Amino acid sequence: MAGEEKKGSNLFERLKKGLSKTRKSMVKSIDEMIFGEKVIERDIFEEIEETLIAADVGAAFTQDLIDDMREIAKRQDLNNPEILRKILRDNIAFILKKSEAPLDIPKDGLFTIMVVGVNGTGKTTTIGKMAMGFKDQGYSVMLAAADTFRAAAIEQLDVWSQRCGVPMIRQQMGADPSAVVFDALHAARAKKTDILIIDTAGRLHTKVNLMEELKKVKRIMGRELPGAPHEVLLVLDATTGQNALAQARMFGDEVGVTGIVLTKLDGTAKGGIIIRIARELHTPIRYIGIGEAPDDLRVFKSIEYTDALFE
Amino acid sequence: MKTTSGKPSGNSRAVGREVLDSITPGQQVVKIVHDRLVELMGGVSAPTLKLAKQLPASLMLVGLQGCGKTTTAAKLAHHLIQQGKRVYLVPADVYRPAAIDQLKILAGQIGAGVFDSKSTDDPVKICADALGEARRSGFDVMIMDTAGRLHIDEEMMEELRRIKAVINPSEILLLADAMTGQDAVVVATKFNESLEIDGVILTKMDGDARGGAALSLRAVTGKPIKFVGVGEKIDALEIFYPDRMATRILGMGDILGLVEKAQAAMDLGQAQALEKKLRKDEFTLQDFRDQLTQMKKMGSLSEILGMMPGFGKMKAMKNMEVDDRELTRTAAIIDSMTIKERRNPLLIDGQRRKRIARGSGTSVQDINRLLKNYAEMRKMMKKMMSKEGAKAFRRGQFPF
Ligand SMILES: Nc1nc2c(ncn2[C@@H]2O[C@H](COP(=O)(O)OP(=O)(O)OP(=O)(O)O)[C@@H](O)[C@H]2O)c(=O)[nH]1
Ligand SMILES: Nc1nc2c(ncn2[C@@H]2O[C@H](COP(=O)(O)OP(=O)(O)O)[C@@H](O)[C@H]2O)c(=O)[nH]1
Ligand SMILES: [Mg+2]
Ligand SMILES: [Mg+2]
Numbered sequence: 001m002a003g004e005e006k007k008g009s010n011l012f013e014r015l016k017k018g019l020s021k022t023r024k025s026m027v028k029s030i031d032e033m034i035f036g037e038k039v040i041e042r043d044i045f046e047e048i049e050e051t052l053i054a055a056d057v058g059a060a061f062t063q064d065l066i067d068d069m070r071e072i073a074k075r076q077d078l079n080n081p082e083i084l085r086k087i088l089r090d091n092i093a094f095i096l097k098k099s100e101a102p103l104d105i106p107k108d109g110l111f112t113i114m115v116v117g118v119n120g121t122g123k124t125t126t127i128g129k130m131a132m133g134f135k136d137q138g139y140s141v142m143l144a145a146a147d148t149f150r151a152a153a154i155e156q157l158d159v160w161s162q163r164c165g166v167p168m169i170r171q172q173m174g175a176d177p178s179a180v181v182f183d184a185l186h187a188a189r190a191k192k193t194d195i196l197i198i199d200t201a202g203r204l205h206t207k208v209n210l211m212e213e214l215k216k217v218k219r220i221m222g223r224e225l226p227g228a229p230h231e232v233l234l235v236l237d238a239t240t241g242q243n244a245l246a247q248a249r250m251f252g253d254e255v256g257v258t259g260i261v262l263t264k265l266d267g268t269a270k271g272g273i274i275i276r277i278a279r280e281l282h283t284p285i286r287y288i289g290i291g292e293a294p295d296d297l298r299v300f301k302s303i304e305y306t307d308a309l310f311e
Numbered sequence: 312m313k314t315t316s317g318k319p320s321g322n323s324r325a326v327g328r329e330v331l332d333s334i335t336p337g338q339q340v341v342k343i344v345h346d347r348l349v350e351l352m353g354g355v356s357a358p359t360l361k362l363a364k365q366l367p368a369s370l371m372l373v374g375l376q377g378c379g380k381t382t383t384a385a386k387l388a389h390h391l392i393q394q395g396k397r398v399y400l401v402p403a404d405v406y407r408p409a410a411i412d413q414l415k416i417l418a419g420q421i422g423a424g425v426f427d428s429k430s431t432d433d434p435v436k437i438c439a440d441a442l443g444e445a446r447r448s449g450f451d452v453m454i455m456d457t458a459g460r461l462h463i464d465e466e467m468m469e470e471l472r473r474i475k476a477v478i479n480p481s482e483i484l485l486l487a488d489a490m491t492g493q494d495a496v497v498v499a500t501k502f503n504e505s506l507e508i509d510g511v512i513l514t515k516m517d518g519d520a521r522g523g524a525a526l527s528l529r530a531v532t533g534k535p536i537k538f539v540g541v542g543e544k545i546d547a548l549e550i551f552y553p554d555r556m557a558t559r560i561l562g563m564g565d566i567l568g569l570v571e572k573a574q575a576a577m578d579l580g581q582a583q584a585l586e587k588k589l590r591k592d593e594f595t596l597q598d599f600r601d602q603l604t605q606m607k608k609m610g611s612l613s614e615i616l617g618m619m620p621g622f623g624k625m626k627a628m629k630n631m632e633v634d635d636r637e638l639t640r641t642a643a644i645i646d647s648m649t650i651k652e653r654r655n656p657l658l659i660d661g662q663r664r665k666r667i668a669r670g671s672g673t674s675v676q677d678i679n680r681l682l683k684n685y686a687e688m689r690k691m692m693k694k695m696m697s698k699e700g701a702k703a704f705r706r707g708q709f710p711f
Contacts, residue, residue: 053493054493055493056492056493056494118490118515118518119377119379119515119543120376120377120378120379120488120515121377122376122377149543150413150543151412151413151414151416151417151420152409152410152412152413152415152416153409153413155408155409155412155413156407156408156409156410156412156413158409159408159409160408173416204515204517204518204519205518205519206517206518206519207517237377237488237490239375239488239491239492239494239498240488240490240491240492241490241491241492241493241494241523241524242492243490243492243518243519243520244490246519264375264376264461266461267375267461267462267463267494267498268461268462268463268494268497268498269492269493269494269497273492292376292406292407
């Protein structure tokens with residue numbers, strides 16, 4: 001996360017410069033005129049608000065967080081900006097802490113992971129990174145190329161399977177994804193594989209037929225191996241704004257998401273919507289993606305993330 | 312775009328009649344906001360592609376990882392082939408596994424030519440060689456699919472500048488996902504600074520994203536949005552229409568009919584009177600009250616404006632998501648004010664606040680909050696209406 005934090009501060013510097021100058025003077029004069037409000041207080045609330053909104057926390061939710069902060073500040077009669085900031089940080093860290101639940105893979109039996117999400121969020125890449133990580137930890141891993149829709153999706157996963165030295169089960173492009181998964185489950189059992197990871201085609205959560213297809217894959221898995229899939233991993237792109245909440249809700253309702261990966265945190269986007277997702281849906285956040293290389297996957301840490309948010 | 316066909320439902324038709332009967336300033340404001348958004352997004356559709364006279368013309372697609380470059384390269388090729396052009400696709404993404412295969416497969420599906428890139432080649436050399444090949448083979452247009460990259464990755468941005476220098480493309484198009492959040496501002500700024508893009512394509516508009524990113528993209532680059540991607544299939548590409556987009560951003564699929572009716576019915580004088588009022592900052596509490604009623608119909612406005620650069624922090628907007636109780640209370644408060652007070656809220660001192668609270672069965676805090684909301688709203692409207700505000704937007708500075 002070190003590199004990311006460095007870059008992140010640039011963003012906020014820039015945004016602060018870009019957004020605040022003209023606004024501040026206006027806000028001040030009007031408010032002072034009408035309400036005679038304390039200017040200092042106004043400034044940190046404003047600053048924090050900008051930070052959160054730029055991080056995609058969302059306008060309404062930001063307001064809620066700030067209202068909470070004001071409430072505490074008022075009750076305890078605080079006005080030291082540093083303490084106020086800490087109150088807010090603690091509140092966010094507290095919300096996220098509850099979603100800090102690393103993926104725990106039992107040592108016995110086949111553990112199956114189905115990876116889902118909208119188009120282009122980083123599913124296939126994350127699978128490659130996970131396969132590398134699990135293999136390094138001593139698990140035997142198998143991949144299933146169940147994105148049979150997108151051109152060269154199978155070839156893309158195949159490159160990762162070779163990179164990691166783990167087998168991949170495939171059919172031809174256009175095949176029924178359920179059939180691929182069926183094959184893969186049987187192959188994984190026969191080879192006594194520890195972990196089977198299934199790559200699915202990206203799909204928008206609003207497409208009913210494609211969500212049905214995903215439900216079918218899940219059904220087949222459960223039928224062939226009771227308890228499967230053990231993990232349904234939703235991959236969210238940090239660059240996404242408020243739409244990520246709709247994604248988490250819909251994939252959650254349709255296929256029962258059990259964990260989230262937040263990718264592309266190596267950019268300037270912060271993916272702040274994850275805080276609202278954590279608070280409203282309580283979905284565990286398993287990993288974050290911080291680049292395209294095999295080792296650019298990290299276990300999610302609420303404190304680390306919260307710090308990066310305010311860098 | 313399916314979302315904007317905007318046939319008013321039975322229900323909104325009934326409301327529509329009310330609109331015809333009495334158009335309140337609040338409703339006019341909705342229309343003004345709508346028109347303002349259209350204007351911010353360029354007013355009319357941009358002339359689609361500027362292809363160089365000298366053949367082959369060339370298009371260069373750039374953007375973040377996973378935003379839809381490769382798919383859109385094929386869609387554009389298909390679009391041009393249908394116009395009778397001979398199109399050459401150039402896979403210049405040597406980094407993402409199987410990215411070259413992806414474009415080669417798509418080229419095969421649509422009958423476009425494709426350069427035989429190797430993932431061990433240098434992307435700049437690929438493009439240069441492809442240009443020679445396209446010239447020799449008599450292609451009309453070549454489309455370069457570059458690798459996705461982060462705007463802060465200097466080395467990778469430099470690669471794009473080198474391709475630009477060698478090829479001198481007819482158009483450099485920035486691709487962006489319609490679901491992009493606040494980062495759109497940073498991304499678009501960086502890509503534009505670095506490459507001086509010619510236009511934008513907004514992808515994945517087939518989902519439920521409002522597409523507020525369109526505003527940021529246009530505002531910070533000043534470049535037109537040319538196309539929108541509306542699906543994964545090769546023909547899912549459409550021309551960008553600012554008015555449809557404004558409607559979508561405002562989430563008024565069913566309000567559109569209303570606005571159109573308002574537009575048709577509104578007498579010009581009335582509309583101009585309101586605009587003038589806003590310009591001269593005479594937006595009174597009475598107008599505010601009407602506005603609230605209207606806002607309730609489009610409760611989603613806060614989210615929308617939240618997506619616009621600089622608007623995100625308009626607190627008033629949040630409180631605009633009024634429920635019925637809140638609305639009744641607000642109306643009661645304003646009704647308890649004297650006409651003078653409604654015109655000039657600065658008159659409302661502590662004493663008067665107490666009186667109004669008593670009269671409306673609310674508390675002084677309620678009055679304070681309302682006045683604050685009003686101040687924010689008025690500020691926003693004023694900024695929105697000012698020439699300066701619009702100009703600042705275009706320069707990518709946000710006056711809020
Ligand atoms: N910078 C950055 N890029 C990433 C990260 N994760 C994935 N990517 C890139 O994002 C792009 C899309 O990744 P994929 O893994 O193909 O995404 P996907 O969800 O499988 O995409 P579809 O199957 O096409 O829906 C690729 O260019 C990846 O290299 C990350 O953490 N950081
Ligand atoms: N639903 C939808 N998916 C799209 C659209 N454009 C591209 N995609 C999908 O988004 C993903 C990433 O697209 P790709 O072209 O590989 O992106 P690139 O990494 O920028 O080249 C793929 O799954 C595409 O099928 C679109 O307009 N709508
Ligand atoms: Mg994939
Ligand atoms: Mg690509």
